[in-house]
Amino acid sequence: MMSNDPGGVIPGPSSPDQLASNFYLRNQRPPVALPQCNYSHVLDFMRYLDQFGKTKVHIQGCVFFGQPEPAGPCTCPLRQAWGSLDALVGRLRAAYEENGGTPETNPFANGAIRVYLREVRDAQAKARGIPYKKKKKRRRPNSEQGMTSSSSFHQMQ
Secondary structure: OOOOOOOOOOOOOOOHHHHHHHHHHHOOOOOOOHHHOOHHHHHHHHHHHHHHOOEEOOOOOOOOOOOOOOOOOOOOOEEOOHHHHHHHHHHHHHHHHHOOOOHHHOHHHOHHHHHHHHHHHHHHHHHHOOOOOOOOOOOOOOHHHHHHHHHHHHHHO
16 A cells, blocks of 8 residues: 655655655645646656756757767756657656555646657657667567577588
């Protein structure tokens, strides 16, 4: 059962992710209690994290906008990388449910979060000039194929 502690989203934080989200919610004015935490708090938390980002994201007016490897420095902001935000949200979503929250009330699983992450991904890809391509899942060779190829390898030696 989840606590009604106004200290944060996930009671008994055991990871840096949970500590960061709890710290953020606890320092809201007024502090946000678990039952009141919703997707807008999660969106605000992700925007707050941008100030600690290490990924240069070129703005539209920058001479390096759209270049995958810029030739020099610029004043564009550092942001959280899309992949880091996506992984963070995934870990917090899982922690929320592991600590008694239901999938239906999970603020980290809200559709607005997925939309925001998609927008961040697309904007960062455009700023770098590299379109995002979803990775295809690699098929595992079945055990017979693995044996055949290794047998062939030994025969070739």
